[in-house]
Amino acid sequence: MRTVRAVEARYRQRFRFVPIAGIGGRSQLAGKDTVLLRTASIADAGAITRLINVAFQVERFFVDGDRIRLEEVHARFETGSFIIAEDDGGLAGCIYVELHDDRAYLGLLSVAPERQRSGLGTLLTTAAEDFCRANGCRVVDLLIVNLRKELPGFYGRLGYVETGTAPFPVEVQTKQPCHFVRMSKVLDGNTARTG
Numbered sequence: 200m201r202t203v204r205a206v207e208a209r210y211r212q213r214f215r216f217v218p219i220a221g222i223g224g225r226s227q228l229a230g231k232d233t234v235l236l237r238t239a240s241i242a243d244a245g246a247i248t249r250l251i252n253v254a255f256q257v258e259r260f261f262v263d264g265d266r267i268r269l270e271e272v273h274a275r276f277e278t279g280s281f282i283i284a285e286d287d288g289g290l291a292g293c294i295y296v297e298l299h300d301d302r303a304y305l306g307l308l309s310v311a312p313e314r315q316r317s318g319l320g321t322l323l324t325t326a327a328e329d330f331c332r333a334n335g336c337r338v339v340d341l342l343i344v345n346l347r348k349e350l351p352g353f354y355g356r357l358g359y360v361e362t363g364t365a366p367f368p369v370e371v372q373t374k375q376p377c378h379f380v381r382m383s384k385v386l387d388g389n390t391a392r393t394g
């Protein structure tokens with residue numbers, strides 16, 4: 200079985216990383232693919248909103264409507280940062296990072312449907328973890344909906360383990376009962392606590 204470190208190394212090797220000032224992020228060059236990773240500015244909010252909503256259409260089987268509104272994306276710029284991946288076609292992926300002392304929250308990971316399964320989701324998560332490390336975080340948490348059966352595998356291969364559950368927001372109407380599963384990763388190799 201491949202280790203988490205091997206999975207991360209594979210992506211780091213596949214894409215040549217060049218540090219960019221400001222985010223501890225990277226630009227990434229791989230063969231004919233050129234992808235730039237950078238922290239987003241408020242000017243990117245519209246494109247980020249569209250990207251998230253098209254990526255999260257995959258959740259229409261249990262919840263209707265858009266995942267997020269522009270005003271909510273604006274609000275996220277007040278509480279955290281978006282790391283975005285761009286290529287010749289424009290915005291290809293994004294991830295939201297919120298820092299809380301030594302713990303961080305990752306959310307809204309979105310890859311444009313036509314770019315999925317090319318390593319971008321893994322790359323964005325790895326870059327977000329680098330950003331968290333650079334800002335003194337030791338543990339990263341994220342939430343997935345229990346109905347999304349493919350996600351534990353995606354995050355599990357990156358080293359995340361299930362550490363708890365949380366209620367789905369009551370104000371969001373769903374087509375079937377669901378809840379959040381929290382997954383956590385300890386960046387320095389200790390054991391994630393469940394509390």
Ligand SMILES: CC(C)(COP(=O)(O)OP(=O)(O)OC[C@H]1O[C@@H](n2cnc3c(N)ncnc32)[C@H](O)[C@@H]1OP(=O)(O)O)[C@@H](O)C(=O)NCCC(=O)NCCS
Nearest residue numbers: 254255308309310315316317318319320321342343349353
């Ligand atoms: C989840 C998501 C971010 C993954 O991004 P991605 O760029 O497609 O992922 P990667 O290419 O890095 O995938 C790496 C591995 O994860 C697994 N994986 C990714 N998507 C998968 C899927 N839909 N089903 C099963 N396995 C999947 C595979 O093992 C894949 O490796 P492989 O392609 O070599 O088999 C993307 O599918 C997406 O934007 N989904 C909609 C939004 C969403 O669900 N976000 C997460 C909410 S917590």
